[in-house]
Amino acid sequence: MHVLPYLVAAWVFLAGCYGLATSRNLIHAVGCLSVCQSATYVLLLAVGYRDGGTAPVFSDLEPGSRPVVDPVVQALALTDVVVGATVTALLLALVVQISKRHRTVDPDELSELRG
Amino acid sequence: MNRRTRLWLVAAGGGGLAVLLVAACLELPAFGGASHPYGDRAVRASLSRHTANTIASVNFDQRAYDTLGEMTILFAAVLGCVVLLRQTRDEHRARPEPEEVAPPVRRYALVVLPVALLTGLYVIAHGQLSPGGGFQGGVVAATALHLLYLGADYRALERIRPVGRYEVGDAVAASAYVITGLACLIGGTAFLANTVLPYGTFNTLSSGGTVPLLNAAIGMEVACAVVVLLARFLDQAVEIEEESGK
Amino acid sequence: MNGWTLTAALVLGGGVGATLWGVATGPLRRRVVAQNLSTALACPALLLLSQGYDRPSYVDLALVLALLGPVGTLVFARLLSGELAGDPPRAQGVTWAAAGLGAAVVLALCVAVGPGRAMAKLLVVGALLVGGNLVASRALSGGFREVSRG
């Protein structure tokens, strides 16, 4: 149990990379990239966890009454989730452009269209 | 380099990376350990500035300059989408015909739209108290607007969502964030430093000095950015067609 | 041994696990129903977790999921109306079962929480959850006429 979260993060990252490398459709590849990104959130939050800890949000909790988990990693992961979504949108916009110009979204066919 | 050699390369690289990752995971401190030096200091700094939600304090007070960077990335990504998905010369815009939707779905969309919009604004406003903040509330509010497309049709959405105004709103919110930072500078402290405004009483809406202001600016910026983003994608998928009708 | 988190673990492992299997395999109509069920089951799990961890502020999570879950399914129903028109999904039984589970969890929590603002919030979440998922499953099974451009 002490190393399971880190292994799950590593597994999700490797699965995303495998999907990215062997994908036959660029939209599928963008989905695999977002899987890779979510692996980093799992690793970040697993590093910040404390046994028996709760969230450092004191709207309904007396400060200091219970141990709290690490807020810094949560702040990192929080902004990255939203920025990751807009970067995924930018990649999808690129895929739309590629399908307009080259009439295909298969990366193998694309590499043969040299100019 | 044909497909087979590429797969072998992926297998070799992936295997090596897997071995290194597992070795690193075994060396990491045990999951659930109690030593979080940065966390304890961040909580202390947040409580000293009367911000109930420590994550909002980290985002908008201790690392406000980083969040300025994050916001610029978000702004640039949406700008890239707007440029890429514009209507080119050899394309024309076809009127989307009205869409016939089952009555229960239409009623549900019209009922839930204000509730979702209200929830989005609630999440932004209570960003520095309960879980939430500008980033999450902005996305919830922007998604609520598109319920009109899901419940009715694209024409109904276009009537209530003038894209130009949201693009201006996006730019205004981004500059509001920077202006708040400059105001702190003019107030005699560092850029984006949270030492100008009074911190107010703990766990109230006006507590935390500049955190609520930056929260609201980010909330508006993310909401407008997502609306502009979805507007461009919807235009491409629903309206814009090639000249030859393709 | 916290009963609430244990129930949440059961709902997650059994319910959401089954929907994961349903969404990864099988015909498109079953996958779309499985996606709808995944949010319909995750929301009660989040409510149970918020009670199990004794943190009332986690109910906001269940509120947003109760709001946006069905909207996500409406997205699929709207944009896949072409493919789904062929064999529309028929899943009234399962959807009603999930709605029943959601209602049962909300009632159990209302009893545990006792009257007050928190109970009002729970009832709002429960109403949104049950209503949303029933409408979403209604939309899946033929809410939108087969549409070329949409």
Next chain:
Amino acid sequence: MADAVIVVALLLVAGSATAAVAVRDPVRQALVLAVLGVALAVLFTVLQAPDVALSQLAVGSVLTPLLLLLTVRKVKRRGQRKGREQ
């Protein structure tokens, strides 16, 4: 008992991530990515990170699937006519 929930959430995330990669069709992958978003939100709640879970819920349940499906529709619309012309 908190560990049991963490293990269940972790296995859910690992399973849905593997499914998201294994499914090759973009439309079906959008469905699995929506379920992955929900599984991630539950895992973040279990790891006591409600802000990140809220952010993942808002983004993963509606925004990402909508973008993926609109892109598929735009790309497929081009493909269909191309197919019809041959």
